[in-house]
Amino acid sequence: MESIKVLLAGPVLPYLEQELDKRFKLLKFWNYPDKTQFFKDHANSIRAIVGSSGYGADAALIEALPNLEIVSSFSVGVDKIDLGKCKEKGIPVTNTPDVLTDEVADLTIGLILALLRRICECDRYVRSGKWKTGNYKLTTKFSGKTVGIIGLGRIGTAVAKRAEAFNCSICYYSRTEKQDSKYKYYPSVVELASNCHVLIVACPLTSETRHIVNREVIDALGPKGVLINIGRGPHVDERELVSALLEGRVGGAGLDVFENEPHVPEELLGLENVVLLPHVGSASVETRKAMADLAIENLVAHFQGKPLLTPLF
Ligand code: NAP
Secondary structure, three states: OOOOEEEEOOOOOHHHHHHHHHHOEEEEHHHOOOHHHHHHHHOOOEEEEEEEOOOOEOHHHHHHOOOOOEEEEEOOOOOOEOHHHHHHHOOOEEOOOOOOHHHHHHHHHHHHHHHHOOHHHHHHHHHOOHHHHOOOOOOOOOOOOEEEEEOOOHHHHHHHHHHHOOOOEEEEEOOOOOOOOOOEEOOOHHHHHHOOOEEEEOOOOOOOOOOOEOHHHHHHHOOOOEEEEOOOHHHEOHHHHHHHHHHOOOOEEEEOOOOEOOEOOHHHHOOOOEEEOOOOOOOOHHHHHHHHHHHHHHHHHHHOOOOOOOEOO
């Protein structure tokens, strides 16, 4: 397999780069500033692309590689891959579901608690010596609140399970009501937002879900509600969220993802009622290794003519 050319779309976990390098002829796309020369030298011989949550394969890249056989993503979200183009060309796409579900759900609960109980702000309070001048102000209870989930899939369900342990009522919105779910279903995001305290985005990013959290949804959530986004940045109309936070029309936001990562709107940096994370939903040593192994196993299975482990199609 050492002679098989695999294109790594962008920098990833060093472990994944090393393991790919051991097994394949790995080409790191970002190391070739002269793309014209790169395509002249390698376009006909690249047989696989490895993508991630940050880098994938757009239609132009897929078209430029006539012998591309598979795209393996080191992420569960595949919004950086042109799935339509892959389908059209009969190129299978794999991702890394399940192995990261618990990690992202754990972080979601952490984000909710950090936001409602102001954990980061409290930490800053102690570090800055302000505690000596008086106690920190009272915060908001999480236990017993109503949690609304946009996208009751693997991660959404794992979050719901955890929130149940906090005696929360769970409700959700997705395209179809889940017949086997005991949670309350709302047929629109606005209705969901109107009926919950904590609104969590956990659906995939598609053309349908871009800005699924818009001004109307944010206003339905209201000043007593908080938004948690652990999906993808473009799920939320960030400009609208920033205005709502500045105007006090929404209670707060816990954000792991942003519209234009790694850039975060300047206005958010000074707000106390937001917790901002650098897209670390699945970022533990254990989970990232499991994701890397799965991304590689999919490639190996493909080139050995075996069934793919986690194909999208
Ligand atoms: P999943 O199991 O496929 O669940 C996705 C859920 O979203 C399904 O319940 C689906 O239900 C729903 N959905 C799909 N399209 C929808 C739409 N148009 N409107 C409303 N709901 C919709 O996926 P997962 O493994 O839970 O992952 C979910 C997403 O989390 C990923 O795609 C990724 O973007 C994000 N993620 C983020 C991080 C991070 O680091 N922050 C880490 C991992 C994953 P229906 O089909 O019934 O609509």
